[in-house]
Amino acid sequence: MTTAPAMALPATLERSSTVPAIHICSLSKRFSEPRGWREAARHPFRRTWVTALQDVDLEVARGEFFGLLGPNGAGKTTLFKVLSTLVEPDGGDVLVHGRRVTEDAAHVRRLVTPVIADERSLRWRLSARENLLLYAHLYGVSPPRISKRIDHLLDVVGLADTGTRMVGAFSTGMRQRLAIARALLAEPDVLLLDEPTRSLDPLAAKSLRTFLREEVATRRGTTILLATHLAEEAFDLCDRVGVLHKGRLLACGTTEQLAREFADQPYLIWTTVPNHPALHGAREVTGSHGTGDWRAVEITLSSEEQAATKLKQLMAAGVPIARFEKASLQLADLIERVVQRGSTS
Amino acid sequence: MSAVAAMFRADLRTALSYRLQMMFAVAGVLLSVVPLYFVAGALQPVMAESIRDQGHEYFGFLIMGMVAFLFVSGAVTALPSAVGSAIRTGTLEAMFSTPASLASLLVGFVVYPFSWIGVRASVLVVGAWTLGADIAWSHLPTAAAILALIILSHVPFGLLAAAAILAFRTAGPLGTIVLTLSGLLGGVYYPTHVIPSWIESLSAALPLTYGLRALRRVLLDGASLGAVTSDLLICSAYGVILFGVATLVFTTSLRYARRSGTLAQY
Numbered sequence: 001m002t003t004a005p006a007m008a009l010p011a012t013l014e015r016s017s018t019v020p021a022i023h024i025c026s027l028s029k030r031f032s033e034p035r036g037w038r039e040a041a042r043h044p045f046r047r048t049w050v051t052a053l054q055d056v057d058l059e060v061a062r063g064e065f066f067g068l069l070g071p072n073g074a075g076k077t078t079l080f081k082v083l084s085t086l087v088e089p090d091g092g093d094v095l096v097h098g099r100r101v102t103e104d105a106a107h108v109r110r111l112v113t114p115v116i117a118d119e120r121s122l123r124w125r126l127s128a129r130e131n132l133l134l135y136a137h138l139y140g141v142s143p144p145r146i147s148k149r150i151d152h153l154l155d156v157v158g159l160a161d162t163g164t165r166m167v168g169a170f171s172t173g174m175r176q177r178l179a180i181a182r183a184l185l186a187e188p189d190v191l192l193l194d195e196p197t198r199s200l201d202p203l204a205a206k207s208l209r210t211f212l213r214e215e216v217a218t219r220r221g222t223t224i225l226l227a228t229h230l231a232e233e234a235f236d237l238c239d240r241v242g243v244l245h246k247g248r249l250l251a252c253g254t255t256e257q258l259a260r261e262f263a264d265q266p267y268l269i270w271t272t273v274p275n276h277p278a279l280h281g282a283r284e285v286t287g288s289h290g291t292g293d294w295r296a297v298e299i300t301l302s303s304e305e306q307a308a309t310k311l312k313q314l315m316a317a318g319v320p321i322a323r324f325e326k327a328s329l330q331l332a333d334l335i336e337r338v339v340q341r342g343s344t345s
Numbered sequence: 346m347s348a349v350a351a352m353f354r355a356d357l358r359t360a361l362s363y364r365l366q367m368m369f370a371v372a373g374v375l376l377s378v379v380p381l382y383f384v385a386g387a388l389q390p391v392m393a394e395s396i397r398d399q400g401h402e403y404f405g406f407l408i409m410g411m412v413a414f415l416f417v418s419g420a421v422t423a424l425p426s427a428v429g430s431a432i433r434t435g436t437l438e439a440m441f442s443t444p445a446s447l448a449s450l451l452v453g454f455v456v457y458p459f460s461w462i463g464v465r466a467s468v469l470v471v472g473a474w475t476l477g478a479d480i481a482w483s484h485l486p487t488a489a490a491i492l493a494l495i496i497l498s499h500v501p502f503g504l505l506a507a508a509a510i511l512a513f514r515t516a517g518p519l520g521t522i523v524l525t526l527s528g529l530l531g532g533v534y535y536p537t538h539v540i541p542s543w544i545e546s547l548s549a550a551l552p553l554t555y556g557l558r559a560l561r562r563v564l565l566d567g568a569s570l571g572a573v574t575s576d577l578l579i580c581s582a583y584g585v586i587l588f589g590v591a592t593l594v595f596t597t598s599l600r601y602a603r604r605s606g607t608l609a610q611y
Contacts, residue, residue: 031606052606081606084442088603110444121435125359137351138443138450166362182439 067238352453400565501591
């Protein structure tokens with residue numbers, strides 16, 4: 001886990017490649033919980049608090065694709081709101097490209113753009129193009145570039161043919177794509193994406209992921225923070241991921257590192273004798289019928305060395321094996337393990 | 346095009362998408378001039394003496410009062426209404442996370458509502474002029490400047506109401522109190538000196554009293570700017586003092602909303 005040094009930092013660090021895109025040190029935030037009439041009348045001055053973020057330390061490098069995982073209510077959205085200066089932290093330091101979000105909010109807003117995926121945040125009586133035109137000016141895009149940029153983004157999010165249609169007539173997925181195009185207008189240094197493919201069909205989601213990885217992250221070098229519940233986004237897109245739970249960052253690293261540390265890797269073995277004694281402990285994967293009598297069984301192994309040893313044992317025991325392969329790690333399992341260990345430690 | 350102009354354009358395009366509503370609103374203003382004309386004509390003999398230094402004609406007096414009150418209503422309600430609506434629809438969060446300055450966003454929120462009021466006020470004045478109201482058109486630029494001063498002296502109430510919406514999700518009775526007092530005691534429908542003496546002092550505490558008196562004297566009586574200087578100075582003083590207080594309260598409220606995490610939460 002990358003942990004920032006717990007020391008006081010100057011108000012503005014000099015901009016250089018050594019300055020990380022995001023530097024978070026001991027970030028804490030709690031919110032007052034809304035109360036009912038009776039409770040407010042009984043104890044007018046008492047407040048109950050909900051911890052949204054607690055002592056979060058995190059450093060994200062420039063150009064990094066960072067995934068934020070965790071169950072609902074873990075604090076992901078609050079962290080994004082702090083980074084986009086919509087919420088002020090209670091304690092700790094948050095710097096974007098060396099600029100403090102609390103003291104240099106105007107500059108930070110030029111660097112960071114959140115994708116406000118709430119479809120209500122669009123102007124429904126305006127066309128997609130008119131919506132983008134409004135925000136192009138709010139983001140300060142230079143006027144000669146606006147038209148070309150809007151055309152490009154409408155094309156990227158697959159709305160080129162419907163750009164002149166009123167947003168009120170759009171489907172939820174189309175509005176979400178427009179919200180993403182709106183955030184990309186600014187060509188930000190740091191892009192915050194909160195479940196960006198939530199309402200997209202599989203093809204649109206795949207196309208957006210490709211665009212984010214190839215165009216935004218790789219070609220433009222934009223730092224991306226992505227809150228997601230999808231394994232394919234966490235494992236395939238992100239350079240590193242962090243797991244948040246009840247406001248605490250419990251783990252941070254590459255998915256391989258986290259899998260090694262927190263969860264055993266599942267392997268699939270295709271065999272004709274799934275009940276062979278050498279496969280004791282393996283679980284037959286239901287519905288896995290290959291050609292002929294081949295069946296898949298799943299075993300969990302902690303390392304590749306152990307996998308090699310196991311394969312050698314099975315061969316020696318005469319177990320017929322057609323394939324021996326790594327199965328995809330379930331995101332839910334990984335998060336569950338991290339949360340379990342975090343709760344007990 | 347700046348952020349303000351872009352917001353104006355977006356609001357205008359939105360309003361134009363409700364064409365029928367827009368046409369009915371303009372027609373309604375135009376039609377309201379006719380009953381005012383007859384009511385003012387009926388009351389002219391009674392009011393003539395009390396308005397002799399503000400144009401002599403009660404019809405013109407009434408129209409100017411209504412024009413000023415339209416703008417005062419806009420100054421007090423446009424910003425809180427726009428902020429409340431932006432919170433409800435979720436656009437506030439999207440706008441406040443852009444690098445556009447707070448000042449340009451706030452101006453952008455009200456520029457269309459004020460332009461629309463300007464259209465309706467123009468319809469009202471032209472309608473009244475068509476029916477015979479005596480208007481000193483050569484003093485129109487001066488009158489526009491006085492109207493701007495009236496607006497600026499009331500914008501702080503709108504800023505305070507918007508601050509209350511950010512902090513408490515309601516402006517409370519602030520707008521209603523200001524508009525009721527201004528409407529009844531600011532000289533919109535009758536000159537302030539006919540008000541019973543025990544509440545006349547309250548009338549003297551309202552910026553509209555001074556601004557509106559100056560507006561009528563210039564546009565209906567043809568008075569020079571010099572003749573209304575004292576009224577304009579008092580109106581300006583209200584604007585400066587209230588603006589300072591309202592700006593302080595608004596920024597404090599915005600900070601509170603950012604701390605409590607309720608900036609974009611209704």
